[in-house]
Every structure is written in structure tokens, then in C-alpha cells.
Amino acid sequence: MALIIDCDPGIDDALALLLAFGSPLEISAITTVVGNVSVEQATSNAQTVLNAAGITGVPVHPGAGTPLSGLVRASSSSHGFDGLGGRGSEPLAIREATAVDHLLRLSRSKRDSLTIAALGPLTNIAMAIQRDADFAQRVDRLVVMGGAIGSGNVTPAAEFNFWHDPAAVDVVLRAGFTRLEIIGLDVTGQVFLSAEARERIRLSSAPSAPFVYEMIGAYFDAYWRSHGVVGAEMCDPLVIAHLLDPEILTLSEAYVEVELEGQSVGRSNVWPTARYRDKIANARVATGVDPQRFFTLFLETTFPASTA
Numbered sequence: 525m526a527l528i529i530d531c532d533p534g535i536d537d538a539l540a541l542l543l544a545f546g547s548p549l550e551i552s553a554i555t556t557v558v559g560n561v562s563v564e565q566a567t568s569n570a571q572t573v574l575n576a577a578g579i580t581g582v583p584v585h586p587g588a589g590t591p592l593s594g595l596v597r598a599s600s601s602s603h604g605f606d607g608l609g610g611r612g613s614e615p616l617a618i619r620e621a622t623a624v625d626h627l628l629r630l631s632r633s634k635r636d637s638l639t640i641a642a643l644g645p646l647t648n649i650a651m652a653i654q655r656d657a658d659f660a661q662r663v664d665r666l667v668v669m670g671g672a673i674g675s676g677n678v679t680p681a682a683e684f685n686f687w688h689d690p691a692a693v694d695v696v697l698r699a700g701f702t703r704l705e706i707i708g709l710d711v712t713g714q715v716f717l718s719a720e721a722r723e724r725i726r727l728s729s730a731p732s733a734p735f736v737y738e739m740i741g742a743y744f745d746a747y748w749r750s751h752g753v754v755g756a757e758m759c760d761p762l763v764i765a766h767l768l769d770p771e772i773l774t775l776s777e778a779y780v781e782v783e784l785e786g787q788s789v790g791r792s793n794v795w796p797t798a799r800y801r802d803k804i805a806n807a808r809v810a811t812g813v814d815p816q817r818f819f820t821l822f823l824e825t826t827f828p829a830s831t832a
């Protein structure tokens with residue numbers, strides 16, 4: 525399996541990348557997109573995370589700087605001014621957005637064996653579909669962090685990634701992917717990194733541990749300010765964990781559509797096809813999670829205990 529991680533780092537995107545780097549997954553490329561931060565900052569942040577983990581040889585391709593709708597919605601405030609809780613570098617000047625070219629190229633060279641993990645708004649993926657209608661058919665599997673069956677996180681109705689570019693979500697949902705999996709807030713809300721787990725990261729021998737410990741501190745502060753709880757949700761790492769261990773999540777077939785305007789813009793309407801028998805499934809949606817199994821995998825893979 526070849527893997528592209530399309531992301532908008534973002535603290536939880538950074539943690540997802542680190543989980544992937546520590547695992548046996550073969551990462552062909554990282555593509556970046558506007559979302560939590562500008563695409564210039566997201567691209568710089570992806571590179572910062574690679575450096576923190578001591579990873580070389582994984583290309584980072586900058587992607588869309590504007591959502592498909594053309595409307596740049598507010599970025600997420602949970603990740604600090606630079607997306608990495610103050611641990612980022614200057615935004616990278618981007619000469620050419622090459623992400624979509626690479627998505628298309630790899631979908632041809634790795635036909636039927638390409639998995640895409642989409643951890644940010646779906647702008648790049650939708651642009652690839654718009655450029656080549658056959659793209660979706662060549663991709664083996666698209667796993668998306670986004671949406672919610674229940675409540676949103678940026679409005680009562682909408683989850684951030686879907687809300688940021690609903691037009692792109694719509695294109696993706698209609699594209700006819702054979703294996704589209706959607707991991708939304710219903711399950712990510714159950715994987716909350718604790719203060720104890722953060723301490724375990726500090727004590728780890730992973731080269732990225734000091735960087736991550738500090739970065740998570742900013743994430744905790746944001747959750748404390750907005751939710752009044754100590755900890756932080758591991759939205760994006762759950763996608764990578766699902767690729768590594770299919771037992772962590774339970775998924776159900778559903779027909780999914782997205783609200784394109786109005787007060788509930790960005791909301792995902794999820795129709796389980798076991799219940800709504802006239803609907804034809806276009807995705808499998810995560811409905812259950814084993815948080816313990818997730819955290820064991822996440823910590824053991826990314827932050828092995830120090831032996832010193």
C-alpha cells in the first residue's frame with residue numbers, strides 16, 4: 525500500500541504524522557492544504573514535524589490555498605497562531621501548488637494500491653476529482669477525518685474540516701470512491717489525550733518528544749479555555765491508527781451528504797443504510813471506537829518508553 529497524507533498541520537495533524545512515521549506505513553508523500561492555518565504555514569509545519577522526527581526523504585507538496593467555494597473561512601484557533609502551538613517556523617513561500625499534480629500522478633503509478641488519509645479540508649482531493657473524473661476510481665481507499673453524526677465543533681451543526689470547504693466535501697461524496705471511510709467527531713470525541721499520557725510522552729526516548737510535549741501544552745491550554753477540560757482530542761491520529769489496526773473503529777455503511785448553505789453549512793447528514801433502505805451507501809462511517817486500544821497503539825508506536 526502506498527500512502528499520501530493530505531493535511532493542514534495543526535497540532536493533531538502533527539501527531540498523526542508522527543504516528544505514521546513511527547509505524548511500518550510507507551508514506552509516499554505529504555500534501556498540504558489551507559485549514560487550521562494558511563497553506564504556506566501548513567507546508568512549513570509539515571516540514572517542521574519531519575525535522576522534529578528526524579525523517580528525510582518524504583516529499584511535502586503544497587496544495588490549495590483557497591477552499592473550492594472561494595471563501596476562506598476562519599482558521600481553527602485551537603492550534604495557536606502558527607498551528608503548532610508556537611513551535612512552528614516562518615510560513616514557506618510557495619512558488620507552485622503541486623499537491624494535486626502529485627495526487628493525480630500517484631493515483632496512476634500506484635493504481636488500486638493508493639490510500640489517501642485526508643486530515644484537513646478536502647479541497648485538494650476535490651480538485652483532483654475535478655481535474656480528472658477517473659481519479660476516484662484509481663484510488664484504492666480514501667479515509668477522511670471530518671463531519672459528525674451528532675454535534676459539530678465549530679458550529680452546533682458542523683465539524684471544522686467539513687465546514688471549512690463544504691463544496692469540496694460535496695464533490696468527494698459524489699465522486700464514487702470504492703472505499704470511502706469517514707471518521708467524525710462521534711468517535712474522535714472519545715479519544716482524549718490525558719495529562720498522564722502527555723507526561724509519558726515527556727519521558728519517552730523519541731527524538732520528537734521534547735517538541736511534542738511543548739506543542740501539546742498549547743493544545744491543552746486551548747481545550748481548557750474552550751471546553752474547561754484538561755486534555756485534547758486526537759482527531760487526526762485516529763485516522764492513521766485505523767490504517768494500522770482495523771479493530772480500533774467500528775464502521776457502518778451510510779449515505780452521507782453535506783449542507784452547502786444556511787445556518788447549518790458544513791453539517792454532514794448521515795443516513796445509515798441499514799435503517800434508510802432506499803438510500804445507497806457512498807461511505808462507511810465510524811460509529812464506535814476502542815479508546816484504550818487507540819492509546820496503546822499511539823503511545824507505543826510514537827513514543828516508546830525510555831530505557832535509560
Ligand code: BDR
Pocket residue numbers: 534535536537560600602643644669677683684685759760
Ligand atoms: C479537525 O479540525 C482541525 O482543527 C483538526 O486538525 C482536525 O483535523 C477536527 O475537527
Ligand code: CA
Pocket residue numbers: 531532533534536537559560643644760
Ligand atoms: Ca487537521
